[in-house]
Amino acid sequence: MYSTVYSGGICGIRCFLAKVEVDMAKSLPSFDMVGKLSKEVTEAKERIKVALKNSGIDLKPTHITVNISPADIPKRGTAFDLPIAIGILAAQGFIHESLLTDTCIVGELGLDGSVCPVKGVLPIMLEAKKQGIKNFIIPYDNRQEASYIRDVTIFGVKDFCDALAALTSDDASMKVENKSLKALSETSDTDLDFSDVIGQDSCKRAALIAAAGFHHMIISGPPGSGKTMIASRMPSIMPALTDEECMEVSSIYSIAGKLSSQKPVMIRRPFQSPHHSTTLTALTGGGKDIRPGMISLSHKGILFMDEMPEFSKECIEALREPLENRSIQISRFHDTYEYPADFLLIGAANPCPCGFYPDRNRCECTESEIHRYQSRLSGPIKDRIDLIVTANKVDMNSLMQYQKGIDSKTMRSQVKEAHKLQLNRYKGTEYRFNSQVSAKDMKRFFKLGKEELEYMEKAYSALDLSARSYHKVLKVARTIADLEKSDMIRTTHLAEAMCYRG
Amino acid sequence: MTISTDEKERQALYFLMSTELFSNNTLRKLRNTYGSYEQICKAGTDLKKHIKENAFDKLAYALERTDREYLYSRLKKHSTGFYMFEDDMYPKRFRELHDAPCAILVKGRLPSETIPSVAVIGARKCSNFGSSMTEEYVSVISGSGIQVISGMAMGIDSIAGTCALKNDGPSFAVLGNGPDICYPAHNRPLYDELVKKGGIISEYTLGSSGVSWHFPQRNRLISALCDAVIVIEAKEKSGTMITVDAALEQGKDVYALPGRSCDLLSRGCNMLIKQGAGILISPEEFICDLFTQISHKCEYDDFIKSFSKKSEPKPSIELTEKEKVVFKNLDHLPKGVDEILSMVSAKEKISIADLLITLNSLAIKGLVTNISGTYFAIK
Numbered sequence: 001m002y003s004t005v006y007s008g009g010i011c012g013i014r015c016f017l018a019k020v021e022v023d024m025a026k027s028l029p030s031f032d033m034v035g036k037l038s039k040e041v042t043e044a045k046e047r048i049k050v051a052l053k054n055s056g057i058d059l060k061p062t063h064i065t066v067n068i069s070p071a072d073i074p075k076r077g078t079a080f081d082l083p084i085a086i087g088i089l090a091a092q093g094f095i096h097e098s099l100l101t102d103t104c105i106v107g108e109l110g111l112d113g114s115v116c117p118v119k120g121v122l123p124i125m126l127e128a129k130k131q132g133i134k135n136f137i138i139p140y141d142n143r144q145e146a147s148y149i150r151d152v153t154i155f156g157v158k159d160f161c162d163a164l165a166a167l168t169s170d171d172a173s174m175k176v177e178n179k180s181l182k183a184l185s186e187t188s189d190t191d192l193d194f195s196d197v198i199g200q201d202s203c204k205r206a207a208l209i210a211a212a213g214f215h216h217m218i219i220s221g222p223p224g225s226g227k228t229m230i231a232s233r234m235p236s237i238m239p240a241l242t243d244e245e246c247m248e249v250s251s252i253y254s255i256a257g258k259l260s261s262q263k264p265v266m267i268r269r270p271f272q273s274p275h276h277s278t279t280l281t282a283l284t285g286g287g288k289d290i291r292p293g294m295i296s297l298s299h300k301g302i303l304f305m306d307e308m309p310e311f312s313k314e315c316i317e318a319l320r321e322p323l324e325n326r327s328i329q330i331s332r333f334h335d336t337y338e339y340p341a342d343f344l345l346i347g348a349a350n351p352c353p354c355g356f357y358p359d360r361n362r363c364e365c366t367e368s369e370i371h372r373y374q375s376r377l378s379g380p381i382k383d384r385i386d387l388i389v390t391a392n393k394v395d396m397n398s399l400m401q402y403q404k405g406i407d408s409k410t411m412r413s414q415v416k417e418a419h420k421l422q423l424n425r426y427k428g429t430e431y432r433f434n435s436q437v438s439a440k441d442m443k444r445f446f447k448l449g450k451e452e453l454e455y456m457e458k459a460y461s462a463l464d465l466s467a468r469s470y471h472k473v474l475k476v477a478r479t480i481a482d483l484e485k486s487d488m489i490r491t492t493h494l495a496e497a498m499c500y501r502g
Numbered sequence: 503m504t505i506s507t508d509e510k511e512r513q514a515l516y517f518l519m520s521t522e523l524f525s526n527n528t529l530r531k532l533r534n535t536y537g538s539y540e541q542i543c544k545a546g547t548d549l550k551k552h553i554k555e556n557a558f559d560k561l562a563y564a565l566e567r568t569d570r571e572y573l574y575s576r577l578k579k580h581s582t583g584f585y586m587f588e589d590d591m592y593p594k595r596f597r598e599l600h601d602a603p604c605a606i607l608v609k610g611r612l613p614s615e616t617i618p619s620v621a622v623i624g625a626r627k628c629s630n631f632g633s634s635m636t637e638e639y640v641s642v643i644s645g646s647g648i649q650v651i652s653g654m655a656m657g658i659d660s661i662a663g664t665c666a667l668k669n670d671g672p673s674f675a676v677l678g679n680g681p682d683i684c685y686p687a688h689n690r691p692l693y694d695e696l697v698k699k700g701g702i703i704s705e706y707t708l709g710s711s712g713v714s715w716h717f718p719q720r721n722r723l724i725s726a727l728c729d730a731v732i733v734i735e736a737k738e739k740s741g742t743m744i745t746v747d748a749a750l751e752q753g754k755d756v757y758a759l760p761g762r763s764c765d766l767l768s769r770g771c772n773m774l775i776k777q778g779a780g781i782l783i784s785p786e787e788f789i790c791d792l793f794t795q796i797s798h799k800c801e802y803d804d805f806i807k808s809f810s811k812k813s814e815p816k817p818s819i820e821l822t823e824k825e826k827v828v829f830k831n832l833d834h835l836p837k838g839v840d841e842i843l844s845m846v847s848a849k850e851k852i853s854i855a856d857l858l859i860t861l862n863s864l865a866i867k868g869l870v871t872n873i874s875g876t877y878f879a880i881k
Contacts, residue, residue: 201839201840202840202843202876220875351874357874358630358836358874359836360627360765360766365627366626367656367657368656368686390874395841458866459866463865492859498862498865500876502875
């Protein structure tokens, strides 16, 4: 009178394979559930009782005990409804044990016996697959995101009877067809293109460097100079997500409940632009149910912070760790959750409260006002931002002689080449991009020739560089050299890099 | 009537000044009536005849509460000099003023009276053009050993002070608040340097905060201390114009730096030139003008004799063709790189990367400065 069913749960971003154990004993009739369950999980018993009745199955009055193991991980959500119901039938002997050994079941039950969609199907399946599960029974509405997982059998079920049928007979009509990500990625080019940007060559150049070396960037400039336009085109020059990256990003979106039938997986690089009134929790993640924040939703993509100095101080400062570690830890009293947050930060800022500095004919701000405004971005944050460029107002002339500049496709191929070079360089290290190299490894990866060293020495005193900006210049120069497929960093690369130090 | 300037008298004057109830002329009048500052303090209700009820009440209250000796002793603690009108050290130039300060406070030293002085003044919110021009003029002026006087305000004033000190020239500031207070606070490094190498002068007592009406008053002292005033940048209606008016009243020469007619910050200067102010063509030209002005003043004889025209030729800087083309398109007003790019590429094909490289090498050569991101201007 005992059975085991596999299911999956989510804890932070990590998923775990859960074993749902059901025992039925002849004793006073009751329904007990244990295993560090939250309210919505224990509520399952009412749903299951009614759903089974409405599916035409009578429960004998017995003492039912359900345990979901590992029992020390907190469980949330409604995905355990279906596996518990199946477990009850199995414990009664309706389903043979052998059918359940390599099957993972998730789904929420409605009172009428229907199976409703749940959050996080994709990452649960990925984890279960890793642990050797071959068959999956999932809600019909979640079939889209699941269909991109290869080498497994997936059944998308609409109600409880379907689920039983899927287990006992090999009904092909419920099988979810496997789709390839390749086919999807070919149709997914964005319609935003850099060739739409008029003038702004310096910003475009900086955007290219930012994408090539994963350098965080701040675009400063007066209102209406096209800062947002440039930032929103950044995804169009980043290489497409690899299959693993795609699954990683989609998992986060799945947990956040942001996948839909129109967007079953995240095939494009995410682009998140939080409003400057956003709260700390919304940005970093957290809250009562510990959900991923904006920075995790922009994992492998772009976090665009428009009007960056207007963000609250705590929001900006909270970016320090993710910018350094590429992940964020959220601690609550019962556990610590780690969410990935490997994003490219693009910030837009006005140079002063009125926006027109250094045009003194229009800027009425005092020196201290400007200083105060600019110092809202603290030193440690600026330390982590390699590129600071200015978007100038486009003059009438260039608007009239509108010439299509370099387009996203060309830029993207340049970026791809640069990424390839970096991949080779950092093989076997913790780094992937030039921007991530820490000061201790600078000497190893960024070798300068004699002439270049002399040039840097001259510049160091003439331009009053700090140690901090010295490192930034080296990193950016390396990326520029990569873009030009140069093995060594040359003085020209250094010279250009110095112009972006801000 | 002999006026005693003993310790008690000084304490009394310092106390009366610290109340900020009386103008300099009122104080003088009261002293003539009572014979000494100390007697004013001891006059009691008799004072009511001469001053307003309100002022009397306040004075009576302050008299009751203040230990004059202690108040005066604080000057020593702050190593501040207190020079009364009657003292030998009191600047001659202030004596000529119709509302000369009854006493002044000095941190550091007073400007030498045998060396000519120039006041460099201008807008607080100055442009890049203003700041680079200030540096150019002040470096020549203080390089010639001439004293630079300013108000240590933000913008032109503090740039002038900083630049003069950088060139090891003497520089002095007249403040509109107590000499122990550094206002604006972020000028602290300049303030400390001035105390060490030059002087801070004020007619306000220790701890007095800068009230708005102090500053026009302070401006008359700036112009009084100098032989000529040069205005770098000013709007038509500004504090700078108050200094100019004071200077003209005192019969000092005023020079203004011409600017483009469309620049708001040059309007005031251009207007001054229209009204007959001297025009600043170049720092060297200005020095020549100044010398003809001061040649008849015997106190400067020694300075003029010792002054040799040791104008060192500027080291010539080699520029490449590309650098020349780019440099030609630059201005004292900051321009964005994209603007420079469109101007340069009208004549010659150049990529954005090349332009940035050229601009950076010009910056290293010290000809160009990088302002706020990717804006560039001639230094």
